[in-house]
Amino acid sequence: MSVKQVISGSEASMLSQSRKRLALMGAVFFLGYLAVSLRLVDLTLMRDKPLERATSSISAENIKPLTKPLRGSIFDRNGELMATSLKMASVYADASVIENPKQIASDLVKILSEGSKADLEKKLSSGKKFIWLARNITPRQEYAINALGHPGIGFQEEDRRIYPASNLASHILGYTDVDSSGISGVEKFYNKQLAEGDDPVTLSIDLRIQHVLHKELVAAQEKFSAKAAIGMVMDVNTGEIVAMVSLPDFDPHHPGKATDNSKFNRGTLGVFEMGSTFKLFSTAAALDSGTVNFSSTFDAAVPIKYGRFTISDSHGKHRVLTVPEIFIYSSNIGTARMAETMGPDGLKDFYKRMGFFTAVPVNFPEKGLPLYPKPWRDISTLTASFGHGIAVSPLHLMVAASALVNGGIMVKPSFVKSSHNNLSLTPIGDRVIKPQTSDMIRQLLELVVADGTGSKGYVDGYNVGGKTGTAEKTSGKRYDQGALFSSFLGVFPMSHPRYAVLAILDEPKAIKETYGYATGGWVSAPVVAKVISQMGPLYQIPPDFDSSHDINRDMAMYLKEAKGAPVASTGDH
């Protein structure tokens, strides 16, 4: 029996009120769910932007945190790896929890390559909460140490800079410190770019040519017991430095073990009196100014006396010489007289134009500042004409020589591959000499190898031109007769020069094979010849001139002596 109760009056109104409230709450909840379902529809059906924005902010919480990005790699111009950073473990100890330091030390010393047992024991018993035991160990060592299972020994991941070429390009690349920031070389100059890690550095260096140059220089340095050696290969049209070697060199993996002498970059930082290779520039200056031409003659019979200085020729011809003869026989007297014709400031202004008074504007941190006479006197013109009294770095020499042979444009040197592909080989830069002067210089360079002091720079199949230089080194105030700075600057292929190759030996000692000579033509020219003979085929440079080209015939009118001067007279200064 159902009982129907009649709800009266106030109770009815209370009930209806509560019903209304329930309905209201129900409506609110319904609106809430409606909003959620609308958002759901929005997220799933209307895709593209909302969804992506949502997911981009999602990051998995368990990824190994990278506090610092990995240092960028350095490649050579062909994409060969020259420097890279690898993650390696470093071992540390929490000495406060170590109970048996002796035992652990004896276990560790068997695995670790560096650190003595006593050293490790001291560290382990120091009681410090964190102390490094060994940095950058190999994965095998890491596994072995971990397998020991000693508490208190931990690992931390660190970046280690690896140079697969080892000491081959050590001066160019430089090295980094423990915190992976560059100390010298490219590592230092491009430190910021490398530290960011995304953009690798592509050098202008060609690893193969670097190897060839290094190999030949090491051999020559050994053969002539030289104190040091410098080599450089440069693209004369783009200014790219294809190879640079400075001996002695060091292992960039252990810069701490290297001596300061081996870390000294003689190619860019060292400044030296170059000697006769400078005649290239004084001759170019004279020819460009128009005061002399190939037919001009100068008397090289009598040494020049200027106050207490005497300028003379070693192995001189002792007669009147034409300008080409002065160049190929490397006459100091002739060159000095030639430089005089330009007036007191003629040579100085030209050298300034060539960049011999300032550091080379190159993307490299170690730049040598040249030494030159201040104030510039008349005697300075005479001595600087044949490369004495002024000291520049080999890089200065290369940059200026490139400007002379590439048609007269001063190209900015670079250690980094040039971004534009200059297939037409037209140099870009400021003009420093006339194109005609450049042609004349090319002819002179070719003649030196064909007929002059540079005959040992001859390469079968290629036309090589060059200039020898042998400077007597100063010991204090006086010139030391025995110590020489022998150089040879070769350029090839002479029909349209593309590369300049420089080889310098510091204090070479004459051997029986060279008949007692240690001059540029005897010790440095063969190095350049060997480098060019390997570089040419590598770069697929075809032999250029045809058989109708004969520089001796072209220049015969300016030369008194027949072609093929005996090799024994390849001594010069």
Added chain:
Amino acid sequence: MRKTTLLWLLLAVFCSAILFHTSQQVTDGKARLASLQNKTQDEEESIRVLQAEWSYLNQPARLEKLVKEYLALEPMQGRQFAKLADIPEKEPEAVVPEEIVTAAGTTEAVEEKPVVTVAPKPAVVAPVIAKPAPVVAKVVTKTVTKTVAVKAPAPVIKIQKPVETPIVAGNLPKTLIPVAAVPPKQAPVTKQEIGTKQAAAAKPTETRTKFTNSTQRKFGDVMQSLGLE
């Protein structure tokens, strides 16, 4: 309880079930993402290590040492380059009264006027055998009266029986073949179960494959002359 209440209750339970399921899926997805990102990093590190090792193994000094040890290659010289213009032009073909059938062995239409093609020299192959067998193109005289496509007889090329010298490093001209290139020794055929095919392959100098038609025979001749059969 009202039916609608029950309905709403069930709906609530259902919704929360879906919610938790979705939430669980997201958590799983995040875990997978983390694992994959970790793995990617490990792989990237391995790649770097391998790149460094590859570069180390490819150092010019090491390659030079290996080349000297294992290969008979010398560095190229400038004189070894030649321009296309240096290659001499092909000589114009001479007109010979008799017909010389081409060595290719294919049938050719022979015209009334004896226009002949000079038998091309057999392909210049690097002399693999000690004595290259000379190929003599036998000149066949034929009289033709009609301009009718006549089937040329199978070209007869007499090939001297090749000298049966096995290809061993000692017999080869030293300048061409590296000393190290000794071909692998022939495995002796001992077991009887080896099929005739294998046996034949193991003893190349014994039997000659029998060719069915002339073209294949010519091919076989050439191969034999080269000592490759």
